[in-house]
Amino acid sequence: MLHVDRAELAQTRVPYRPEPHFFPLEREKLTDENNGNARLPAEQLQRLAYIYRVHLLSLEAQINADPVSAEDYITDALHAIQTLLDDHxxxxxxxxxxxxxRTVMTEYQEFYGITDSIVDVQGEIFQVHRELMMAEQEDWFDKQKFVLPENLEIGKTQVPLIRNQQVNNHIAYLTVRRPEIMERWLERSARYFPMMREIFREENVPEELVHLAMIESGLVPTARSHARAVGMWQFIYATGSVYGLEVNWWIDERRDPVKATRAAARHLRDLHEYWNGDWHLALANYNVSTRRMLSSVRRAGGVRNYWEIYPFLPRETRGYVPGFIAATLVAMNPEDFGFEKH
Structure with missing residues (x-):
């Protein structure tokens, strides 16, 4: 049995890169000049060895019936691969x-029950995700250069739109660092939000949750993630089928803005009920598995509060709720943040 200290492993961990962009290596022609005879530099070999170690740890975790740790190690290995490609x-x-x-990707597919091939991501939102997840490492909110508008007209919302360091950092990203992204989202919202709000009212779901589609897909109905989540609301096949979205050779209703929005409203309503009326926990659970959520709750001492379990969540989910709150605050007050009202 392989025994590696996780704390020791973390000391050699390569920089984090969320939402890796996968590609089918089978299409690449590997030449003898680049792989057969030439030895890779020591630094690159060390990083390959690190990825193998993490991969083996994921297998050991599965043997020990610890799927949460296995999921963490698989994700670490994938991100390390992407970082290696970014650098070299x-x-x-x-x-x-x-x-x-191929070894790591095979394990990824087996773990998540993916039977078809991994495809390239489609949609600008996944680059935005990569940058947003860096908000935890980079302080974009410069109080000397960026002043939040006073007396924002938020109105009465059922989802608490709290302001803290994490939310402020995401606001700075959307309004100062990448305002063109927010502008595109606002333009698309003029087309889709009226329909979405009507459906959310019919399903008795807070209307402000329509802004979640900005974070999920950038309001792009054809968005497709590496994990094969599809559409404006990023449903995987299994979850979409639970809520009546048909997917077959001829049709993929996850790309239907109307049907996918109704499915998303019902899914969010179910998650809200599961978490006893806590919308922040429901939103986090929309982004990550219930198994991972419950693990984070246990590690936080059993408390069921998003901001209490925040340090124990995957990095992507730590940025998910602050990103939603930031996008909602800006979209509800576009002119106060320097955008046109659409």
């Missing part, structure tokens, strides 16, 4: 890297 694009032509990539 030429690794795509390395046979050693190709074999490691």
């Amino acid at each position: 694009p030429e690794m795509r032509n390395s046979r050693q890297f190709a074999e490691l990539y």
Whole structure:
């Protein structure tokens, strides 16, 4: 049995890169010049060895019936692969890297029950996700250069739109660092939000939750993630089928804005009920599995409060609720943040 101290492993962990962009290496032609005879530099070999170690830890966690740790290790391995490619694009032509990539991706597919091939992501939102997840590492909210509007007209909302450091950092991203992203979202919202609000009212779900589609897909009906989540509300096949979305050779109703919005409203309503009326926990659970949520609750001492379990959530989910709150605050007060009202 492999025994590696996780704390020791963390000391050699490569920089985090959320939402990796996968590609089918089978399409690449590996040349002898780049992989057969030439030895990789020591630094690259060390990083390949690190990924193998994390992969083995994921297998050991599954043997020990610890799916939460297995999920963490699988995610770490995938992110390490993406970081390696970011730093050394030429690794795509390395046979050693190709074999490691196939090994890790096979385990990823087996763990999540994915039977078809991994596809490239589609949609600008996934680059936004990568940058937003860095908000935890980079302080974009400069109090000397950025002043939040006073007396924001938020109105009465059922979902608490609290303001804290995490939310302020996301507001700075959407309004100062990448305002063109927020502008595109606002333009698309003029087309889709009237329909969404009507459906959310019919399903007795808070209307402000329509802004979640900005964070999920950038309001792009054709968005597709590496995990094969599809559409404006990013349903995977299993969850979509539970809420009546048909997916077959001829049709994929996850791409239907109207049907997917109704499914999302019902899913959010069910999550809200599961978490005893806590919308922040329901939103986090929309982003990550219930199994992972319950694990975070246990690690936080059993308290069921998003901001209490925040440090124990996956990095993507830590940025998910603050991102939703930030997008909602800006979208509800566009002119106060320097945008046109659509």
